[in-house]
Amino acid sequence: MNPFTRGTAAWHLVGLASEFPGIDDDNRIVPRCKAFNIPKTNGAIEPVEDIDLPGELKDQVLVFKYKGKYHAIDHQCPHSSFPLSRGNLFDIEDFGIVLSAGLTCPKHGWSFDIFSGRADRGNYTLKVWEVQLRDSSAPESTDQEVWVRRKQRIG
Numbered sequence: 001m002n003p004f005t006r007g008t009a010a011w012h013l014v015g016l017a018s019e020f021p022g023i024d025d026d027n028r029i030v031p032r033c034k035a036f037n038i039p040k041t042n043g044a045i046e047p048v049e050d051i052d053l054p055g056e057l058k059d060q061v062l063v064f065k066y067k068g069k070y071h072a073i074d075h076q077c078p079h080s081s082f083p084l085s086r087g088n089l090f091d092i093e094d095f096g097i098v099l100s101a102g103l104t105c106p107k108h109g110w111s112f113d114i115f116s117g118r119a120d121r122g123n124y125t126l127k128v129w130e131v132q133l134r135d136s137s138a139p140e141s142t143d144q145e146v147w148v149r150r151k152q153r154i155g
Helices: none
Strands: 012-016 034-037 062-064 069-074 088-094 097-104 111-113 129-135 146-151
Touching: 012 034, 012 062, 069 129, 111 129
Parallel strands: none
Antiparallel strands: 012 146, 034 062, 062 069, 088 097, 097 111, 129 146
């Protein structure tokens, strides 16, 4: 075991890349995203069937593809514990130059940067997960697998 890796650093397979259609035209996340229960302890990963219902969001990750890039974030808004699958994605621009991308929580209107997790107000931070695309382990498959894990803290 690597002494520099935390015990919660496990990678989780969440599906094939082709199972995540891109969110480009209609910036509404649902139904183009998937949510998964990923317990912090070594538990089994489970897909969430109805991601639009508020419920136990604590250990859920929301996975989606926006403008060609795969993202994974906590499903729960850090400010109001609302499901972010109901939110809207948008480009963060300055004088017409796209700097990043954000997600607006529909409950209270706060926005979060989906790369850094920073909120547009307050001291709340959305947890951003790491995403990797790997070659499929299935023979004769050209599709890639999407893997996620909790972002590791430094220090």
